[in-house]
Amino acid sequence: MKIRSINRLGREDGSVLVITLMMLAFLSLLGVSATTTSTIEVQIAGNDRNFKRNFYKAEAGAMEAAQRLENETDTNVLINRTPVYLTLFNATVDMTKSSSWDYDNVGGNDNAVTADLNIDPDGATYFSIVDVGIAGGSSLSLGSTSLHEYAVYGLYRSTDGESLVELGYRKRF
Numbered sequence: 001m002k003i004r005s006i007n008r009l010g011r012e013d014g015s016v017l018v019i020t021l022m023m024l025a026f027l028s029l030l031g032v033s034a035t036t037t038s039t040i041e042v043q044i045a046g047n048d049r050n051f052k053r054n055f056y057k058a059e060a061g062a063m064e065a066a067q068r069l070e071n072e073t074d075t076n077v078l079i080n081r082t083p084v085y086l087t088l089f090n091a092t093v094d095m096t097k098s099s100s101w102d103y104d105n106v107g108g109n110d111n112a113v114t115a116d117l118n119i120d121p122d123g124a125t126y127f128s129i130v131d132v133g134i135a136g137g138s139s140l141s142l143g144s145t146s147l148h149e150y151a152v153y154g155l156y157r158s159t160d161g162e163s164l165v166e167l168g169y170r171k172r173f
Contacts, residue, residue, distance in 0.1 A: 054156050054163035057125045061115040062154030062165045065127035069150060075173045078131075078148070085113045086129045095130060095153050098162060112155070126155045135170055147172045 065085065072078055081088060093100050093111070103112040103126050112128035119125050130151040134140070138147035152167040 050160040051163075054158065054161050055165070057120050057156040058154040058163040058165040060119045060154065061125040061127040061156065062152050062167050064115050064119060065129050065152045065154065066167060066169050069129055069152065069169060069171060078171070078173060081131055083113075083129075084110045085127060086131060087111045089130050089132050089151075095128060095151070096164060096166060098155065098157070098164065101126060101128065101155055112153075115154070120156070122158075124157050126157075128153045128155075129169075145172045 068083075069078075069086075077083065078086070087093075095101070095111075101112050102110050103114060104110065112126045114123050115125040115127055117123065130153070132149040132151055135147040135149040140146070148171050150169040150171065152169045154165040154167075156163045
């Protein structure tokens with residue numbers, strides 16, 4: 001009787017193919033993961049860009065309001081709050097809530113106006129100034145000028161979001 005030995009080494013012809021397929025599957029998963037991460041990074045960068053644009057436009061509106069306040073030389077205009085955007089402090093109106101902003105030019109109750117179109121050609125930037133009154137701790141003597149305190153607001157609204165900036169401002173007259 002003759003004993004035959006089976007050569008097992010000869011049956012490994014397909015192992016290279018199996019290892020190659022496993023490597024390709026692993027690399028495919030790695031590629032999908034990298035693509036997903038890249039997509040998320042692009043979305044984050046876009047959101048950051050929108051946030052900065054909204055903030056800078058709201059800040060530009062507030063700075064325009066502060067500049068208008070600074071440029072006003074007629075104290076009667078400031079005392080009587082003649083411009084539409086300059087209102088007296090009212091505890092029931094919270095300008096930090098966008099629902100309190102009125103700039104529709106209807107009804108004579110507006111408390112804000114559209115900023116210069118050089119700031120925002122779309123006309124979505126607004127500003128308002130609230131006269132808080134005489135600044136606390138300032139001199140109340142009759143012979144000198146008084147230090148008046150204002151809250152200056154800038155608002156930007158767009159489909160990408162909304163941004164509100166509040167600045168404190170003081171002017172002596």
